[in-house]
Amino acid sequence: MKKNGEDRRTAKTRASLHQALISLILRKGYDSVTVQDIIDEANVGRSTFYSHYTGKEDLFRKGFDSLRQLLGEHQNRALRSRAGVKDRILAFSRPMFEHAADHKEVYQALVGNRGGMVALYQIQRFLTELVRADLTATLGADKSNTGQRELVIQFVVGAFMAVLTWWLDHKARIPPERIDAWFRSMAMESILSIG
Amino acid sequence: MKKNGEDRRTAKTRASLHQALISLILRKGYDSVTVQDIIDEANVGRSTFYSHYTGKEDLFRKGFDSLRQLLGEHQNRALRSRAGVKDRILAFSRPMFEHAADHKEVYQALVGNRGGMVALYQIQRFLTELVRADLTATLGADKSNTGQRELVIQFVVGAFMAVLTWWLDHKARIPPERIDAWFRSMAMESILSIG
DNA sequence: TCACAATTAAACACAGTGTGCGGCAACCAA
DNA sequence: TTGGTTGCCGCACACTGTGTTTAATTGTGA
Numbered sequence: 001m002k003k004n005g006e007d008r009r010t011a012k013t014r015a016s017l018h019q020a021l022i023s024l025i026l027r028k029g030y031d032s033v034t035v036q037d038i039i040d041e042a043n044v045g046r047s048t049f050y051s052h053y054t055g056k057e058d059l060f061r062k063g064f065d066s067l068r069q070l071l072g073e074h075q076n077r078a079l080r081s082r083a084g085v086k087d088r089i090l091a092f093s094r095p096m097f098e099h100a101a102d103h104k105e106v107y108q109a110l111v112g113n114r115g116g117m118v119a120l121y122q123i124q125r126f127l128t129e130l131v132r133a134d135l136t137a138t139l140g141a142d143k144s145n146t147g148q149r150e151l152v153i154q155f156v157v158g159a160f161m162a163v164l165t166w167w168l169d170h171k172a173r174i175p176p177e178r179i180d181a182w183f184r185s186m187a188m189e190s191i192l193s194i195g
Numbered sequence: 196m197k198k199n200g201e202d203r204r205t206a207k208t209r210a211s212l213h214q215a216l217i218s219l220i221l222r223k224g225y226d227s228v229t230v231q232d233i234i235d236e237a238n239v240g241r242s243t244f245y246s247h248y249t250g251k252e253d254l255f256r257k258g259f260d261s262l263r264q265l266l267g268e269h270q271n272r273a274l275r276s277r278a279g280v281k282d283r284i285l286a287f288s289r290p291m292f293e294h295a296a297d298h299k300e301v302y303q304a305l306v307g308n309r310g311g312m313v314a315l316y317q318i319q320r321f322l323t324e325l326v327r328a329d330l331t332a333t334l335g336a337d338k339s340n341t342g343q344r345e346l347v348i349q350f351v352v353g354a355f356m357a358v359l360t361w362w363l364d365h366k367a368r369i370p371p372e373r374i375d376a377w378f379r380s381m382a383m384e385s386i387l388s389i390g
Numbered sequence: 391t392c393a394c395a396a397t398t399a400a401a402c403a404c405a406g407t408g409t410g411c412g413g414c415a416a417c418c419a420a
Numbered sequence: 421t422t423g424g425t426t427g428c429c430g431c432a433c434a435c436t437g438t439g440t441t442t443a444a445t446t447g448t449g450a
Contacts, residue, residue, distance in 0.1 A: 007448065009396055031226070031312060034437060045398045050439065113316050117226060120315070121308050148377075151361060155381055158357020159350045166349040170342065182343075182389065186350055189384035194377065202417065204427055229406060240429040245408065 014052060016042035018063045021056075025109040030060070030116030057118055064122055067106060074099045089138040089191070090184050092130045093160065097176035097183075100164060111165045120161075127157045135191070152194060156187050209247060211237035213258045216251075220304040225255075225311035252313055259317055262301060269294045284333040284386070285379050287325045288355065292371035292378075295359060306360045315356075322352045330386070347389055351382050 020042035024033040035056055039049050053059040078095040100107040110119045131153050136142075142149035163183050167174065215237035219228040230251055234244050248254040273290040295302040305314045326348050331337075337344035358378050362369065 007396065009447065013397080029312075035439090036437065046438095047399085047440080047442095048397050051396080055439085113312060117224075117308060117312055117315075120312075147365065147367070151358065151374075151377060152381070154357045154361040155354045155378070158360075159354040159385075161357075162349045162353020163346065165353075166346060172342070182346060183350070185388055186347070186385040189388040190354075190381040193380055193384045202427065204416065208428080230408090231406060241407095242409080242411090242430085243428050246427080250408085 010052070013042075013044055013048060016044060017049065017052070017059055021059055021063065022106055022109045025114050026105065029114045030109075030119065060118060061122070064110070064119070067103070067110075068126060070103075071096065071099050090131075090134060090156070090187055092134055093184055093187075094177065094180040097164070097167070097180045100168065101176045104168065107164075108168050111161065112169055123161065124157060127160060128153060131156050131160075139191075148194060152191055155190060159183070159187060159190075205247070208237075208239055208243060211239060212244065212247070212254055216254055216258065217301055217304045220309050221300065224309045225304075225314065255313060256317070259305070259314070262298070262305075263321060265298075266291065266294050285326075285329060285351075285382055287329055288379055288382075289372065289375040292359070292362070292375045295363065296371045299363065302359075303363050306356065307364055318356065319352060322355060323348060326351050326355075334386075343389060347386055350385060354378070354382060354385075 017038060020038050021033065024037050024041055028037075033056065035046075035049060038044075038056065038059070039046055049059075053062070075092065075095045078098070079091060109115060110123065135149065135153065160183060163179065167179050212233060215233050216228065219232050219236055223232075228251065230241075230244060233239075233251065233254070234241055244254075248257065270287065270290045273293070274286060304310060305318065330344065330348065355378065358374065362374050
């Protein structure tokens, strides 16, 4: 099963670089990882790196994008298989916790204090879209002229990221379905109280 | 009213540096601010900078600490003057929104995407303590063996930071007391739903 | 096999860091 | 006012990391 026009070398190089970045983030935090570190860890020439990516952030973004795509597929799969759940409020939560459990290392490299501002900002933006769509689907469009709906979205996103981070760094592992239940029962009340 | 052992020069220098850092963070974001930028903006010699602080992060931390102290004083003042409010749950929220409104520039430099990971981490830690104490005072110590209480704290802290950030970046200015009411009514439900 | 594409090491100019030093000016106390 | 102290400055240095370019080498797919 050969890919058309995909040199094995480039694939291997890119994989090495992504893996190296994740390892290094977990080891010393995003901010203090240098391109030098990455190419050393990945055993890749300096010029090769720059022929693939414009810099550390570019490499990071590409990796984040593919993870996000995987998550998207998992979301669809989950929502399709569990019938009747699709229209439940905050349906994004469960699949996301599951996905995080399946890719714990990567998620830890992203959400904690290890991941940099770039990571946090990406995730925040992504989640905001997710939650906005979710609430629009379950509660309908926002009719009030004030920014109440937007406020609720930010509230939920912030809370979710905090819970996710805490859960990932927590020693005792709570199963995804339980943390999801906790989060949703808390968030639900908030939403219903205003939104 | 002279301070003992405080040279006017050092005071001026330190003030310049702190102001310069805030301005620069607002202009280009914490991460891309260099020591070079700071000393140029503040018109301070390179060696002078390093005689006061060990680096950018040190300067930032010292500034953050004094802001935190100001906030603490404001909290005490507010809680003392408004009798009967002291024992209300999540009492930290209102004074904090007020303080943020009074020091909007500085807060914007801290919490948004402009502030770096250092800032976020400091604030997160600080708020966690605040909320933990608050919940202990109003709900009593956590008796359950699970980490439910800790989870609730993280939930509330995350939500609060998100709301605060949104509020600061929001064009239409909502008065502190209103955003506080919104936040607390949302958070309260969450807490009570699990406790 | 063979042409082409990817990878490599090395060298470069550049920007920022943290330190050290001698001279100068502001400061505070007497 | 004066004098000793202290803080500030400008300059230079070694060091680390960046992003680009070159010419040579090696792997790949057809």
